[in-house]
Amino acid sequence: MRPTFLQKLARGAVYLLLVIVFCGPFWGIVATAFDKNTVQPGQLVFWPSVPTLDHFIYGWVKVKAWLYLFNSLVVVIIGTFLQTLVSALAAYALARKRFRGAAVVTLVILSTMMLPDEVISIPLYLILHAKLPIIGVSIYNSYAAMILPIVGWAFSVFILTEFMRAVPRDLEDAARVDGAGELQIFWRVILPLVKPALGSTTIFGFLMIWDQYLLPLIAVDKRELYTIPVVLRSLRVDEILQQNIFIAVTVIATVPCIIVYLLLQKQFNRGLIAGAVKG
């Protein structure tokens, strides 16, 4: 049955409401960032009365948003790459290999999801401060301190494990007979078949690392190593800084996420529906 005009109108209104709810705040910060008039904390404008790029320029140059953005990008790019690699390798072992203690390993990985970040923050701080054996230095106050703790992520391990379990074992056997070694089977046969899931976990991983606040906060105390979320927090409580500049830096902080989403959108959506349509 075709919907009536009223039904169409009601549906349109619901859609519009959802768009306003989800996109409204974002629109508010973009408009405010471009507005020459200063706003008070908690205030946003709907449309910039006098459009300007001044807040972006000030934020980029004087607040050094470029530096924090660079730090965030270093952490997120290396972190996402390593996280995806480690997750895929761990998932391959859990999904395709039979080994003694597999259940215990799974449980240990699962347990990392059960603990809130706040609970592990002090032990983690102590570990990051501890001097490494042989070389005698700690990784505290380095990119490594912000990257290494998030390289292993149970969520992506489990997603990839489930997808890899669904790959028929015959394919692995066929590759083995064809002369493939363990790494070749992983790289050339299994990994291409879980590409949609890999796309999703990469995006989720990217966002998770990009949004990290507590870890960079306890991993570094040098301001020049701060990442965007940490610096946003410090700008938020900076009473001298104009609110519009803070908002402009916030807008800058969202740009990489939007770019990554647009680039991997296809993979992301395929990954989300892949589980639903697999026969």
Added chain:
Amino acid sequence: MGSVSLKNVNKSFGAAHIIQDVSLDIEDGEFCVLIGPSGSGKSTLLRIIAGLEEVTGGRIEIAGKNVTRLPPKQRDIAMVFQSYALYPQMTVRENMGFALKLAGVPKSRIAAKVDATARMLELEPLLDRLPKSLSGGQRQRVSMGRAIVRNPTAFLFDEPLSNLDAKLRVQVRGEIAELHRRLGTTSVYVTHDQVEAMTLGQKIVVLRDGRVEQAGPPLELYDDPVNVFVASFLGTPSINLVEATVAANDSAAVALLKDGTLLPLGADYPVKEGQPILYAIRPEHIRLIAGAEEGGIPGSIHAIENTGSDMVVLCDAGGGRMTAAFKEQRDLAPDQPVRLVPDPARVRIFDAGSGLRIRHGI
């Protein structure tokens, strides 16, 4: 090309002894079929030859080389899987050339070999397509092409026709036979379909519970089975196994069926009076008499299965159910009284207890 030899091969999964002391010699260029019911260990044995399963004991030789502890890639074998196992992300061309690529063969040689094999299997129009766009038969041909392109010492087939419909199965079966004639590569073929085994195999190995029950040329197994299991596993419709006891009639032994019918056995069977036996005769070796003639086993027709080319008549006779099969079309009806006359030269006798064959003059 080369021979495949198994010597006292054993395989256990925990307490389960899956393969029990299997010894087998497959000659260079021979087409050997491993057949048996589900759980008989035929696929496990094939995977052992491929190197996909490790043995718990014994020795495997391919082309005279001990490969027992070698991984699949060092065994120079190619395998065709029941599920085709084509890499979904690769085109037909990439699938066929994958093994050569891994072996470091130059691209130009891979292309030449893939093209030649594709020509042979009439796969040329499909080379740039992905497996998901192919039919079952085409996928199986690609799977064979992937094996052929490597020119291995031996082909291993793991129930390659099971996923095809009946008509396609006959066609691909013919193609496999033709390929073997042309290439002459040693082949080991696993199936549970005895028609495939009989039509393709130069040697058939019947397995049960991980043991070799009998190995030999198809007709030898069909005509000269060593036990009841082999006799009943091969042949459609299945061989008639009629319970009987040995009785004496003058100087010659006779079989006394449950319904009281006496059937001559011949003089030189090493049987004792009163010994329980199974009187076995294949359906096509029974003459069905509808008239009032004497002799044979009296009975009545239970059902008639007419395939057009064959008539299979199921009868209540000999104290149980017996089957007769013949080519000619006859005017028969259920419940009609008949007599089943076995060809004495084709009768086989088995010990009812052990199931082992009782041979003439032993």
